[in-house]
Amino acid sequence: METSIFKRILAGAFLLLPGVFFSIQFSCQGPQKKSGDRPHGTFSISGAFALYPLTVKWVEEFRKDYPDIQVDVSAGGAGKGMADVLANMVDLGMFSREVTPAELEKGAWYIAVAKDAVVPTLNSANPFKEQLLSKGLSRERGFYFGEEGGILNAIIGSIYLSLGATFLAFIIVGPLPCT
């Protein structure tokens, strides 16, 4: 694998500001003051893989000050983070792309917490290598292979896979119970 020449261009052009989205409300188990003194409760965070390592570190530090507050962190991608937080499934969503107006309309609120650069790398055996190197890659003129379509690909893929697996399993061990 070799790092492409786009590294220099894109490290600047694709600077993203990963944001953390706070849901409108804390969950019913959110931080509360104990009858005694220390706050306790739980809250959950899910979202971008890019922010996961940082968040884990922050949570570790947070626990030192608030040992009675349990924080659950899970990574599932920025899309999942947004979907979860808008559906009130988690308290915080980790997000690593720009917010769309539709998401803002739904009540998403964010703050930027880190900077992140996307650095495309190119396999030296990539069949499109020459094409990529000659044309370059930019945010406006990116490469997109394949077409996002319906679910026909998944239906056909599932049938291929299941038929193949069933056939293979039957060929291999089908006669065993008959022996």
Add this chain to the structure above:
Amino acid sequence: MNVYLVKHHSLVNAIRFVFDVLWGVPSIVYGAFGFILMVFLGVRASLLAGIITVSLFIVPIMVRAIDESLKSVPRGLLESALSLGSTRSEISYRIFSREAFQGIITAILLSFGRAIGDAASVLFTTGYTDRIPTSLMEPSATLPLSIFFQLSSPIEAVQDRAYASATVLISMVLVISLLSRFIGNRRN
């Protein structure tokens, strides 16, 4: 297990126990095992890798289901056939297989139903793509993973596709279950 090894009860019981244990192993473990194999062999996520992993996953189901249908074949049939001079392979493939044919078809359909609906075993091995695969070495989309990935999207149109995938998957599993039930009832 039902013809050649019929007198070796302890061995047959041990084989059945092993397959029962394998049946109970979660499919994600098969997926992880398939992934380790792929890394070891230097194979990328592809339809072939998925087929091999899923076939490992459904082997215990298929073996135990066929075994159960063969167990229902009367023992007297085996003894009669042996007394008439039939070889054990003739008994296996001409008598027992025919007697339990519908049970075998039901077992195959049950295995197919499990294979089509499992997400964990294909998560690491089959990959995901928007294209219809044209060869075994290409990655392939599957309905369970389509639901998993598309439902995570915040875009409603993409989420709708996940619901459509779920509807198609449920319909397919329902048809397979009804078909295997129908065949099973005919056998009875």
